[in-house]
Amino acid sequence: MSEHLPITDGAxxxxxxxxxxxxxxxxxxxxxxxxxxxxxxGTPPSPPDSTLQSH
Structure with a gap:
């Protein structure tokens, strides 16, 4: 089993x-x-990508 070492330094x-x-x-x-x-x-948001075409 693993041993839990106490923390002696609070830093x-x-x-x-x-x-x-x-x-x-x-x-x-x-x-x-x-x-x-x-x-x-004050720059307007970039337009959405218009390269995708709906079928």
Whole structure:
């Protein structure tokens, strides 16, 4: 059976939580920047691909 070693140092879980928090913040900032950038540039959305023909 596998042995579960106790975590003696409390910094490791805190470090993992910090990395996760930083990654979530960076992803959120990139999403918000993309949304605001698309809104403020004023470029119309690209038209749908018209190469497909219905039969």
């Amino acid at each position: 490791r879980p805190r470090w993992r939580g910090l990395v996760t928090t930083v990654m979530l913040i960076l992803i959120s900032v990139m999403i918000v920047r993309d949304i605001l950038g698309r809104r403020w540039t």
